[in-house]
Amino acid sequence: MASPWTSWAIAALATAGVILRPFAWPECVWAVSGAVLLVALGLLTPQDALTGLTKGTDVYLFLTGMMLLSELARQEGLFDWLAARAARMAKGSPTRLFTLVFAVGTLVTIFLSNDATAVVLTPAVAAAARAAKAEQPLPYLFTCALIANAASFVLPISNPANLVIYGSHMPPLLQFLPHYALPSALSIGTTYIVLGWTQRRALRQHISAAIDVPALPPAGKMAAFGIAATAAVLLTASGAGIPLGLPTFLAGAATAILVLTRSTCGALEVMKTISWGVLPLVAGLFVLVQSLAKTGVTASLSNLLRHAVHNAPTLAAWGSGTALAIGCNLVNNLPAGLIAGRVVEMAQVPEPVRTAVLIGVDLGPNLSVTGSLATILWLTALRREGHHVSAWQFLKLGALVMPPALVLAVAGVFVLR
Numbered sequence: 110m111a112s113p114w115t116s117w118a119i120a121a122l123a124t125a126g127v128i129l130r131p132f133a134w135p136e137c138v139w140a141v142s143g144a145v146l147l148v149a150l151g152l153l154t155p156q157d158a159l160t161g162l163t164k165g166t167d168v169y170l171f172l173t174g175m176m177l178l179s180e181l182a183r184q185e186g187l188f189d190w191l192a193a194r195a196a197r198m199a200k201g202s203p204t205r206l207f208t209l210v211f212a213v214g215t216l217v218t219i220f221l222s223n224d225a226t227a228v229v230l231t232p233a234v235a236a237a238a239r240a241a242k243a244e245q246p247l248p249y250l251f252t253c254a255l256i257a258n259a260a261s262f263v264l265p266i267s268n269p270a271n272l273v274i275y276g277s278h279m280p281p282l283l284q285f286l287p288h289y290a291l292p293s294a295l296s297i298g299t300t301y302i303v304l305g306w307t308q309r310r311a312l313r314q315h316i317s318a319a320i321d322v323p324a325l326p327p328a329g330k331m332a333a334f335g336i337a338a339t340a341a342v343l344l345t346a347s348g349a350g351i352p353l354g355l356p357t358f359l360a361g362a363a364t365a366i367l368v369l370t371r372s373t374c375g376a377l378e379v380m381k382t383i384s385w386g387v388l389p390l391v392a393g394l395f396v397l398v399q400s401l402a403k404t405g406v407t408a409s410l411s412n413l414l415r416h417a418v419h420n421a422p423t424l425a426a427w428g429s430g431t432a433l434a435i436g437c438n439l440v441n442n443l444p445a446g447l448i449a450g451r452v453v454e455m456a457q458v459p460e461p462v463r464t465a466v467l468i469g470v471d472l473g474p475n476l477s478v479t480g481s482l483a484t485i486l487w488l489t490a491l492r493r494e495g496h497h498v499s500a501w502q503f504l505k506l507g508a509l510v511m512p513p514a515l516v517l518a519v520a521g522v523f524v525l526r
Contacts, residue, residue, distance in 0.1 A: 113404035116152045119143050120397045124440055127390070128479040128500050136485060137386040140393025144400075153400045161399030162392050168269055168443065169388055170354030172224060172482075174361030176383045178336055179228040181368050184379060185329040192236035193322040199241065201318030203248075206241060207308070210234050210249045211301055214256035220340045222353075223257035223268050223471075227486035229336065235494040241316035248308035250487075250496060254475075254503075255510055257483040259300040261471045263293045266347040270446035270481075274453070274467045282348050288464050292521035296472055299514040307509055328372040335364025384489045391443065391482060398444035407448055411455035418458050423523065425458070430465030430519045434473025434511070438480040446470045464522050472518060475511040478503045 123143025127136045144161075147153040153161075182188055195213070199206035214234075218226045231253045238246030261268035265275075265285055272279060279285070305312070325333075339360040346356045369376055401407075417425035437445035449470055453463050474480025478488055478500050491498060 113406075115150070116147060116400045116404050119146055119150075119152070120401060120440070123393070123397055124479065127394075127441075127485075128477070135386050135390075137388075137390035137393065140390045140397065142393075144393045144396035147396065147400045153396070153403060157399055157403060158396050161396040164399070164447065165391055165395040165443075167272075167352045167354030168391055168482075170358040171222075171269060172387055172391065174339070174354075174357035174359070175222070175225050175228050176387070177361035177365055177379070178332070178339060179225075179232070180379050180383050181365055182229065182329070182332040182336065183232050184374050184382070185332045185368060185372060186323065186326060187329045187332050188233040189236050189240075190323055190325040190329060191233045192238075193240050193320050195233075195237045196241040196316070197318075197320040197322060199316065199318075201316055203243065203312045203314055203316050204305075206237070206243075206316060207248055207252065207305065207312055208301075210237070210252045211256055211304075214253055215260045215297060218257050218260040219263045219267050221336070221343065222266060223261040223481065223483040224486055226253055226257040227483040227490060231487055231490035232494060235491075235496065240320055243316050244314050245311040246496065247498070248304075248311045250491060250498075251304065251308070251506060254484050254487040255300055255304055255507075256297070257487065258472055258475045258481055259296045259514060260293065261483075262289050262296075262467055264344075264347065266343045266353060268471050268483075269353065270442050270470050271467060272353065273443065273446040274450045274463070274470060278454075279350060288460065288522075289467075291524060292464070292468055292518040295517040295521045296468075296514045299517050300475070300510055303510045303513060304506075307506060326371075328368050331368045331371055332364065335360065335368065339364070384486075384493070387482075387486060387489065390485065394441050394444045395447070398440065398447055401440075402448065402451075407451050407455070410448070411452045414452055414458060414462075415456040418456065418462055422459060422462065426462045426465035426522065427519060429462060430469035431515070433466055433469030434515050435476070437470055437473045438477040441479060441485075442470045442474045442481045461522050465519050468515070468518050468522070472511065472515050475514070476504065476507040480507075 123139050126139025148155055148158050195209050198209060214226050214230055217230050234249050234253050238249050265271050265279055342356050342360050343353055346353055414429060433449055449466050453466055474484055478484050
C-alpha cells in the first residue's frame with residue numbers, strides 16, 4: 110500500500126502550483142494535474158476521484174451562474190455606469206471613494222456571496238478607478254478581495270463554505286444571525302480600519318471629481334435587474350434550506366435570455382469571455398481533498414478535536430479557528446471547509462467551536478491569494494483588467510489585515526454567551 114505521504118506531497122505541490130503559477134500557467138493546470146497524477150499513480154481510484162468531483166456540483170452551478178451574470182453586466186456597460194456614479198459621489202476624495210467601495214463590497218458579499226464580490230464588483234471598481242483617474246488603483250481593488258472574506262459569515266448565503274460547514278444542519282436564519290452578528294461586525298470594522306491604515310499613503314493621491322456618467326442602455330438595466338433578482342432568489346433559497354447552486358445557475362441563465370433579447374452582443378460572444386478555467390480549478394481541488402480524506406486525515410482530526418473539546422472547550426474553539434484560518438491558505442477554504450465540516454460533525458462539537466471553525470474558514474483566506482476561491486476569482490478579474498498582484502505582495506498585506514480581524518471575530522463569539 111502506498112504511503113499517505115505521497116498523496117500529501119502531491120496535494121502540497123499542486124497547491125503550490127496554484128499559488129505560484131510557475132511558467133505563468135493558469136491555476137487550473139496545477140490543480141487538475143495533481144488530481145490526474147493521484148489517479149494515475151493508483152493513490153486514488155477513479156471512483157473516488159469521481160466522488161470528489163461530484164461533491165462540487167453545487168459550487169460549479171453557483172459559479173457558472175455568477176460568472177454569467179458578471180459577464181453580461183460587464184458587456185452591457187453596467188460596471189462602467191456604476192463606476193462613474195461611485196467616482197462622482199466621491200467628489201474628488203480618495204478616502205471617500207475607498208469607503209464607498211468598501212460599503213458596496215460589504216453589501217454585495219452579504220447578499221450575493223463573496224464569490225460574487227470577486228466576480229461582479231472587481232471589474233466595476235477597476236472601472237471606477239479609471240474613471241477617477243486614480244494613479245494607484247490597488248487600494249480600491251484590494252478592498253474587493255478582503256471584504257469578500259471579511260463579510261462572508263453575516264448570512265448563510267454570504268459564502269458557499271458556510272453551507273459546507275453546516276451541511277444539512279444549517280440553522281434557520283434567525284438562529285444563524287445572533288451567532289455571527291457581532292463577530293461579523295468586528296471582522297468588517299477591523300478590516301476597514303487596518304486596510305485603510307496600510308493604504309493611507311496611496312489614499313492621499315489625487316482623483317478627478319469631474320466624472321461623466323454614461324447612459325445605461327436597456328440591456329444594462331436588465332442585467333442590473335437580474336443581479337438584484339438573483340440576490341432575492343438566494344435569500345429565499347437560503348431561508349428554505351435549498352442548495353444555492355441550481356437557483357443561481359437558473360437565475361443567471363434566465364437573466365442571460367432576457368438581456369440577450371435587448372443586446373447587440375451574441376450568446377457566443379458572452380460565452381467566449383467567461384473565465385471557464387475556474388471550474389476545472391475547483392474540481393481539481395475537490396479531488397485533492399478527497400485523496401486526503403482517503404488517507405485517514407478526517408478521522409484523525411475528529412478524534413483530536415473531540416479530545417480538545419472535552420478538555421478545554423474554549424481553548425478548542427480558539428485553536429481550531431486559528432488552525433483553520435492558517436490551514437485554508439494551504440489547500441483553499443472550500444476543500445478545507447469540506448474537511449472541517451465532516452470533522453465537526455463527527456466530533457459533535459458545541460456551537461461556539463463550530464462558529465469559530467466557520468470564522469476561521471471564511472476569514473482566514475485574507476492571508477494569501479490561495480486562501481479562498483473568491484480571492485482566486487479576484488486575481489483572474491484583475492488580470493483581465495490589466496492589473497497584477499503577486500502572491501508575496503498580497504501576503505504582506507494579508508499578514509497585517511487578517512490576524513487582528515480574526516482575533517476580534519473569534520473573541521466576539523464568546524461575548525454574548
